[in-house]
Amino acid sequence: MKKYDAVVIGAGNGGLVAAIRLLQGGAKTLLVEKHNLPGGFATSFRRGRFEFEASLHELNDFGTADNAGDVRVLFDELGVTEKIDWIEIPEAYRVIARAEKIDATMPFGVKSFIDAMERYVPGSRPSVSKFFELAEEVRMAQAYSSAVNGNTDSKVMVSKYGNFVRAGSYSVNEVLAALKMPKKARDIINAYWCYLGAHCDDLSFVHYASMVNRYIMRGASMPKMRSHEISLALVERIRELGGDILFNTEAVKILTDERDGGVNGVVLDDGTQIASRHVVANCAPHLVFGRMMDKVPESEIRATNARKFAGRGFTMFLGLDADADELGIENHNYFLYDTMDSVAQYNKMRTIQDNEVQATVCLNRAYPECSPKGTCMMYFTTLYMSDDWGNVKAEDYYKTKDYVANKMIDRFEQDTGAKLRGHIEEISVAAPMTYARYCGHPEGVIYGYESQYWDGLMPRLQMMAEDHKVRGLRFAGGYAMRLSGYSSAYFSGDISGRQTVGDIKREG
Amino acid sequence: MPFTFKKQIFGFMDLLRFKKLVPNRRKKLENGSSAALPKSYRVNETAKILHPGYQSAKLIGIEQNSADTKTYTLETERPLYFRAGQYVTLGCKVGNSEVSRPYAISSSPKAALGRKVALTVKKCGFFSGYLFDNAAIGDTFILGDPSGDFCYEPVKDAKHVVALAGGSGITPFYSMAQAIADGTDDYKLTIFYGAKTEHDLIFKREFDALSSEKIKTIYVLSDEEKAGYEHGFIGAELLRKYVSGDFTVLMCGPQAMYEFAQKELNSLNLPLRRIKKEANCVGTRDAEGKIFKLVVHIGFDTFTVPADSRETILTAMERAGLKVPSKCRAGGCGFCHSKLVAGDFSIAGEDKRRLADSKFGYIHPCCSYPDSDMELIVPKA
Numbered sequence: 023m024k025k026y027d028a029v030v031i032g033a034g035n036g037g038l039v040a041a042i043r044l045l046q047g048g049a050k051t052l053l054v055e056k057h058n059l060p061g062g063f064a065t066s067f068r069r070g071r072f073e074f075e076a077s078l079h080e081l082n083d084f085g086t087a088d089n090a091g092d093v094r095v096l097f098d099e100l101g102v103t104e105k106i107d108w109i110e111i112p113e114a115y116r117v118i119a120r121a122e123k124i125d126a127t128m129p130f131g132v133k134s135f136i137d138a139m140e141r142y143v144p145g146s147r148p149s150v151s152k153f154f155e156l157a158e159e160v161r162m163a164q165a166y167s168s169a170v171n172g173n174t175d176s177k178v179m180v181s182k183y184g185n186f187v188r189a190g191s192y193s194v195n196e197v198l199a200a201l202k203m204p205k206k207a208r209d210i211i212n213a214y215w216c217y218l219g220a221h222c223d224d225l226s227f228v229h230y231a232s233m234v235n236r237y238i239m240r241g242a243s244m245p246k247m248r249s250h251e252i253s254l255a256l257v258e259r260i261r262e263l264g265g266d267i268l269f270n271t272e273a274v275k276i277l278t279d280e281r282d283g284g285v286n287g288v289v290l291d292d293g294t295q296i297a298s299r300h301v302v303a304n305c306a307p308h309l310v311f312g313r314m315m316d317k318v319p320e321s322e323i324r325a326t327n328a329r330k331f332a333g334r335g336f337t338m339f340l341g342l343d344a345d346a347d348e349l350g351i352e353n354h355n356y357f358l359y360d361t362m363d364s365v366a367q368y369n370k371m372r373t374i375q376d377n378e379v380q381a382t383v384c385l386n387r388a389y390p391e392c393s394p395k396g397t398c399m400m401y402f403t404t405l406y407m408s409d410d411w412g413n414v415k416a417e418d419y420y421k422t423k424d425y426v427a428n429k430m431i432d433r434f435e436q437d438t439g440a441k442l443r444g445h446i447e448e449i450s451v452a453a454p455m456t457y458a459r460y461c462g463h464p465e466g467v468i469y470g471y472e473s474q475y476w477d478g479l480m481p482r483l484q485m486m487a488e489d490h491k492v493r494g495l496r497f498a499g500g501y502a503m504r505l506s507g508y509s510s511a512y513f514s515g516d517i518s519g520r521q522t523v524g525d526i527k528r529e530g
Numbered sequence: 531m532p533f534t535f536k537k538q539i540f541g542f543m544d545l546l547r548f549k550k551l552v553p554n555r556r557k558k559l560e561n562g563s564s565a566a567l568p569k570s571y572r573v574n575e576t577a578k579i580l581h582p583g584y585q586s587a588k589l590i591g592i593e594q595n596s597a598d599t600k601t602y603t604l605e606t607e608r609p610l611y612f613r614a615g616q617y618v619t620l621g622c623k624v625g626n627s628e629v630s631r632p633y634a635i636s637s638s639p640k641a642a643l644g645r646k647v648a649l650t651v652k653k654c655g656f657f658s659g660y661l662f663d664n665a666a667i668g669d670t671f672i673l674g675d676p677s678g679d680f681c682y683e684p685v686k687d688a689k690h691v692v693a694l695a696g697g698s699g700i701t702p703f704y705s706m707a708q709a710i711a712d713g714t715d716d717y718k719l720t721i722f723y724g725a726k727t728e729h730d731l732i733f734k735r736e737f738d739a740l741s742s743e744k745i746k747t748i749y750v751l752s753d754e755e756k757a758g759y760e761h762g763f764i765g766a767e768l769l770r771k772y773v774s775g776d777f778t779v780l781m782c783g784p785q786a787m788y789e790f791a792q793k794e795l796n797s798l799n800l801p802l803r804r805i806k807k808e809a810n811c812v813g814t815r816d817a818e819g820k821i822f823k824l825v826v827h828i829g830f831d832t833f834t835v836p837a838d839s840r841e842t843i844l845t846a847m848e849r850a851g852l853k854v855p856s857k858c859r860a861g862g863c864g865f866c867h868s869k870l871v872a873g874d875f876s877i878a879g880e881d882k883r884r885l886a887d888s889k890f891g892y893i894h895p896c897c898s899y900p901d902s903d904m905e906l907i908v909p910k911a
Contacts, residue, residue, distance in 0.1 A: 024830065058855060058867055058909050066884050068862070069679065070802075073884055152533055180545065185535040188544035191551055192537055200537045247886040254890040268829055270855060270909035292910070294829075312567035320564055328562025334573070343803055412572030416579040416611040417643060417714075427685045446686035447803035450679075455577040464571045480548075481555040488556075 026052045026266075027526050028300035029288045031273040034062030034461065035511035036498025036518070037304030038256035042100045043519025044302070045263035049526055052296060053265060054288070056272035061253030062304070062461050062499075063468060064508065069448040072341035072399050073392075076452075077468075078249040079217075079355060079383050079403070080111045080242035082233065083509050091240035092165075093509045096516055101262075105255035111242040111388045116353040117213035118437045121361035126210045127353060130241040139207055149203035153211065156197070157235035159186045160228050164483075171521075172486045186228070190480055194222035194230045195364075209362035216357065216381055217507065219333040219405055219469040221368035226478030229505065236509065244388055249508075276301055276314050276495070283317060284493025300526060302518045304499040308464050315492075322491055329477060332469030332506065333371075333405025334454040338427045341448030346386050346398045350440040354387035356380070358437050372408040374422060378433050379404050397447070402430045409465050411454040423451045470500030479505055486517070496522055579643075580676075582610045584911075587620075587647065587673040589665055595732035599698060600662060601636060601650040604673060610642045612676030614709035615702040615780070615808075619674035619857055620649055624660050626851045628911075630672065631657045632811065632858055634680075634782070636701040636733075638708035647673065650732065652698035655813075677857055680780065680808040682706065682717055687778040688804065693721040694764050694791055696783020697730070702808065703782070704733050707740045720746045720773055722764045724787065726753040748772055763787075765794040782808040809860035812878040812897045814840045825905040826852060827871075837904065843875065843895035853911040854895070861897030866908075868895055873904030 026049075030041045033055035044051040059065050063077035083091035090098070097103040114135065116127040126142050128135055132154050140147045163183035167174050179187050189197050194215070198208045212222050214234055222230070245251040260267060268290070275289035279299075288296045303310050307326045311318045342349060358380045361367050370376040386398040393399045404426075414422045427449065431442050454466020471477060482489070482503045489503070490496060500506030502514035537544050591603035604620075612618075612635060621630025637648035653662040680702060682691055693703045700723055709715045725731045728751060737747040750760040750768065760768060764787070779800065781791055788807055795805060817839050824837040824846055835850035837843060844866060847854045857865035862882045870891045875898040883894060895906070 058865060066886070068864070068882055068884060152535075155533065156535055184541075185533075187548050188537065188541055189535050191544065191547035196537065197535075200535070245886075247884070247889060250884050251886040251889070254886045254892070258890055266830075268909070270911070271829070308567055313569050321560070323567060324562035324564055325559035326562065326567055327565065328559050343801060409572065412576075414576065416576050416609075417640070419576065419580060419611070420613060424684050431685070445803070447801075449683055449686050454573045455580055458571070458574045458577040459581045462574075464568070465573045466577075476551075476555050476558050478551075481551040484552050485555060 023295055023297050024052070025297040026050050027298065028302065028522055029054065029273070029296055029298045030302045030304060031288065032062065032304030032499065033060040033257070033267070033269075034304045034499050035064050035508055036502065036515035037302065038253065038260070039096070039100065039512050039515030040302040040304065040498045040519035040522070041260050041265055042256065042263065043516055044523060045260065045265045047520065047523030047526070049300075049523055051265045052298070053260060053267045054271045054273050054290060055267070055269050056291075056462065057460055058269045059250075059253070060257045060269070061249060063457070064249035064253045066248035066250040067450070069339070069341060069450055071394050071397070072448050073248060074339040074341070074399060074450065075248040075385060075401060077337070078244065078508060079381065080244055081508050082242050083236035083240050084108070084243040085240035086110070089240060091236060093512060096512060100256070100259060102252075102255045102259050105258060106251050107246040108243045109246055109389045111244060112354055114237060115213055115355045115357055117210060117357045117359070119209060119359040119362045120437070121363070122206070122209055124206065124209055124362065128210065128213075130238055132238055135238050139210060142210060143204050143207040146204050146207035149201045150207055150211065152201050153198070153203065153231065154235065154238070156185055156189055157231035158239075159183055160232050161235055164232060167483060172483055190228050192227050193475060194225050194227050197227040212362060212364060213357045215364050216379060216405060218473050219506070220473040221364035223365050224475045225473055226475065226480060229473055229479035232479070233507070244385075246389060246392075274314065276310065278315060278317055278492075282493055283319065285495050299529070300494045300522050302496050302498050302515070302522055304497075304515070305462060306464055306467075306470070306501050307497060309462065310495070319491060329471040330474055331465055331467045332472035333407060334409070334411060334466040335452065335457045335468035336404050336406065336426060336454065337452045338402045338430050339448075339450045340400045340402075340442065340446055341393065342398050342400065342442060342445045343396070343447040344398070344445045345396055346384055349398065349442060349445060350438070351384045351387070351398065351400070352438070354384060356382040356434075356438065358382065358433060368407055371405060373410045374406070374414070374426060377404055377406060378429060380430055380433060382434060402434065404430070405469065406454065411466060419453070419455065423453050427451050468500070469506040470502070471505075473505050494525065579609055579611050582606075582608050582675060584672050584674055586670050589667055589669045589671065592665065592667065595650060596730055598653045598662075599650060599732050601648050602661065602665060603637070603646060603648045604671065606642075606645045606647060606673060609645050610647070610676060612639050612642055613681040614639055614706040614715060615681035616676040616678045617702075618647065618649070618676055621672045621674070622669075624657065627849050628851055628853050629657050629660075629848055630674070630856055632677075634702035634705070634808070635676065636704045638705060638712060639714055640712055650698065650701040650704070674857060677863060678808070680782065680806060682715060682780075684717070686803065687717070688776040690718040690720065690773070690775065690777040692769065692773050692777045692779050693719060694779060694781040694783065694787070695721060695723045696787035697725060698732075699783035699787070699808070700733060704736065707737065707745050710744050711740050711742070718744050720748070722748050722750055722768065724750040724752065724764050724783070727751055728754060728756060728759065763790055765790070766797045769794070769798065777804070779805045781806070785810060809858060809862055811859040812842055812861060815878065815899055816840075817899070822900045823903040824900065827907045828852065828854065829910050837900040839900055841899070842878070843893075843898050843900055843904070843906070846900070847895065847908070854908050855911045856896055859896045861894045864894060866894050866896045867892055868909070869907040871905035871907060874901040875899060875904065876901055
C-alpha cells in the first residue's frame with residue numbers, strides 16, 4: 023500500500039497551498055483532485071477567441087514588492103510569486119444602487135478613498151477615517167493572532183488592540199452607526215458585502231473591515247493568464263518539491279483508526295488505498311462527515327448540521343465583438359444593487375425570480391490585451407441565498423439559465439447605459455449545477471459556510487484548536503476558519519498545512 | 531489622532547460581548563441536530579443528470595440509414611439531459627486498444643431523460659468501421675458526458691438558424707429539429723443538407739415529416755440532378771434564394787465543406803458571432819513515418835509505448851491499451867490536458883490551449899503529434 027505523511031483532498035486554492043506547506047515542512051504528500059485541472063474555481067476556459075476567467079474578480083491583499091500584502095508575502099514564502107505575471111487593478115469599484123440612487127466610483131488607496139467619499143458625501147471624512155483606523159487595528163490584531171496560532175493573550179489583546187476587541191463582537195451596521203457614519207457613506211462603503219455573502223446586520227465588522235482594508239490599502243491584482251496561471255504555478259511548485267498529484271481522481275473515503283477514531287488512510291475512486299495519518303480536506307465538512315467517513319463523532323455531526331451554507335454561485339461570461347469604449351463599459355468592477363439595505367437585498371437574493379444583484383467585471387479595463395483587439399470580455403456574478411436552484415429540473419435547466427442571463431444583460435444595460443446586445447460573440451453560463459459538478463460543493467455553494475454573526479471570522483479563528491476534533495483531519499478552503507474568497511482560502515491552506523506539519527512532527 | 535472605539539456607554543460592556551463570541555458559537559455547534567447529514571443534495575442530483583460522467587450503455591437498436599451509415603440506439607444506466615447539437619463519446623475495447631470517439635447525438639434531449647440516446651455513425655475510420663461491422667444488440671459500451679457548444683444559444687443567436695450540413699454532419703441538426711418539434715427549443719431552423727446523391731441522404735423521411743413553419747430542409751445534391759432537389763454545393767446564391775434577414779449559421783460537415791462555405795459566407799458579410807462551426811476530429815498528418823518512444827506516467831504507474839510520428843499522441847496511448855481521457859479529439863475541450871515532461875510536439879491546426887498551459891508546458895494529446903521521444907504525465911481516464 024502507498025504510504026504518505028499526508029493526503030490533501032482537493033486541489034482548490036486551499037488544498038494547493040496546504041500541499042506546498044506540507045512539502046516545505048518535509049512531509050511526503052499526495053494531492054488528489056477529482057477534476058482534470060487544479061484550482062477548483064481558480065481556473066479559466068476557452069470559447070472561440072476568448073479565454074475567460076472562471077471566478078477571480080481581483081486578488082486582494084497582494085500589493086506590490088514595495089507595499090507587499092499578506093498574500094504576496096505568502097506567495098513569496100511558497101516560492102510562486104515570480105512564476106506569475108501580475109497586473110494591477112486600476113480602481114476599487116463602481117457601485118450603483120437603484121433605491122438610494124447611488125452611483126459612486128471608488129479608488130484604491132486609503133487617502134484617495136476617503137477623499138472620494140468626502141466628495142460624494144460631504145462631512146463623511148471623520149467617520150470614514152475612523153473606519154480605516156479601526157480596520158488597520160483589526161489587521162494588526164489578526165497578524166498578532168496568526169503569529170501565536172490563535173492562542174492570544176487577552177491582556178495583550180485589550181492593551182494593544184482595545185478598539186479591535188471592543189468592536190469585535192458587532193456587526194458591520196452596528197459599528198458604522200457607532201462611528202456616526204452618514205447613511206450614504208455607509209451605503210457606499212458597504213458595497214463589498216456581496217463578496218462575503220452575509221448581510222451587514224449579520225456580517226461581523228471585523229471580517230468586513232479586514233477585507234475592505236486589504237483591498238483599499240494594498241490595491242488588487244490579477245494574474246495576466248487568469249487564475250489558471252496561479253493554479254498551475256502552485257502545481258509546478260508542488261512538483262518541484264517532490265509532491266505527487268493525481269488528477270481525475272476522487273477521494274471517496276477517509277479511513278479511521280479503530281482506537282482513536284483518527285485518520286488512518288484514504289480510499290480513491292478506483293479502490294486504491296493510501297495509508298496516511300493526516301488529511302487536509304479542501305472540501306465541505308458536510309461531504310467529509312456526511313459520506314466520506316464511516317464513524318463520525320456525534321459532536322461533528324451536530325456542529326456540521328448547525329452551520330448554514332453561504333451563497334450558491336451563478337456566473338455569466340460574455341465575449342463581445344467590440345471594445346469597451348465602443349460599448350460604453352467604463353469600469354473594471356461594478357456592483358449593481360436594488361438597494362443598499364443589505365438585509366432586504368439579501369432576502370431578494372433567495373430566489374431566481376427576485377435576484378437581480380450582480381458583481382460584474384470587464385477584464386479589459388484592467389488588462390486591455392486580455393482579449394483580441396476590437397473585443398472585450400465580461401463576467402457577471404451573483405449569489406443565491408437559498409437552495410432555489412434545487413427546484414429547477416434538468417429539463418428546465420437551460421431555460422432557467424437563459425432567463426437569468428437575459429436579466430443580467432438587461433440590468434447592466436439599464437443601470438450603466440452600456441450596450442451589449444448585438445455584440446455577444448460568445449456566451450457561457452455557470453449555474454449552481456456547474457459549481458456542483460466541477461467542485462462537488464453541496465447545492466453549488468461557492469462561499470462555504472455563511473459568515474453569520476455567531477459563526478463569523480473571529481470565533482472561528484479563536485476556536486481553531488477546539489474545532490479540530492478528529493485526529494489527523496484538518497480543513498482548508500471556503501468552509502474553513504478563514505471563510506471564503508481567494509486570499510482567505512490560500513490562508514486557510516497555509517494554516518492547515520503548517521498545523522499538519524506540526525502534528526506530524528509531534529507524532530515523531 | 532488615535533480614537534477609542536466604544537459602542538456602549540461603558541467600554542467594558544463591549545469587552546464582555548467580545549468574550550461571549552466563543553461560548554456563544556460553542557453552544558450553537560453543540561445544539562446542532564444529531565440527525566444524519568445528507569448524502570446528496572438536489573442541485574447535485576440535477577448536475578448528475580446534466581453531467582452524468584462515464585456510464586455503461588447497452589445497444590438496443592441498430593438501424594441502417596444508408597449504405598455506409600447506421601444509427602445505434604443505446605439505453606443508458608442513468609437518465610441524462612443535453613442541449614440539442616451536443617456530442618458524447620462512445621467507447622469500448624477493440625482488440626488490445628481502448629478506443630472512444632465523439633459522435634453528435636441524433637436523438638432528442640427528452641429521449642435521453644428516458645435513458646435513450648441515438649448516435650448516427652458513418653463508416654469512415656477505425657472505430658466507426660468496427661461499429662459498422664461488429665456492433666450487435668446487447669453489446670455494452672462506455673458513454674461519456676454530453677459536451678460541446680455546437681448548440682443554439684437563445685441569448686445571443688438570431689431566432690433563425692441556418693444549418694449547413696455536409697454528409698453525416700446532418701446528425702446534430704436532426705436532434706435540434708426534434709427538440710423544436712417537441713417544444714424543448716423555440717427557433718426557426720432552415721437546414722441546407724448537402725450529399726452526393728439522393729441515396730446518401732439520411733433522415734430524409736424524418737425531416738420531411740418534421741417539416742413545419744419552424745423547420746424547413748433543402749436538399750442539395752452535388753452528383754445528381756433531380757426534381758425537388760437543389761443541385762451543386764451549398765453556397766451564397768442558394769442561401770440568398772431561401773433565407774433573408776438576421777440569422778445564425780451553424781455548420782457541421784467535412785473540412786472541405788467548411789472551406790467552401792466560409793468563402794461563400796464572406797460575401798454575405800456575417801460577423802463572427804453569427805457563424806459557428808463544429809470541430810472535426812484530428813486525424814493523421816503527412817509526415818515521414820518514424821516511431822518515437824513515449825513515456826507515460828498515469829497515477830503511480832509508468833508505461834513506455836511507441837508513438838508514430840503521423841498519429842496523435844492520444845492515438846499512440848490508445849493503441850497501447852492505456853486508459854487515458856479523451857473527449858472532443860479536436861484540441862478544444864481540454865479534457866486530455868496533460869503535463870509535458872520532455873520532448874517536442876506539433877499541434878494540428880490552431881492552438882486552443884489556455885495561455886497558462888503553454889507557459890507551464892501542458893498539451894492536449896488529442897491534437898498533438900510527436901516530433902521526438904516524449905515523456906508525459908497524463909491523468910487517468
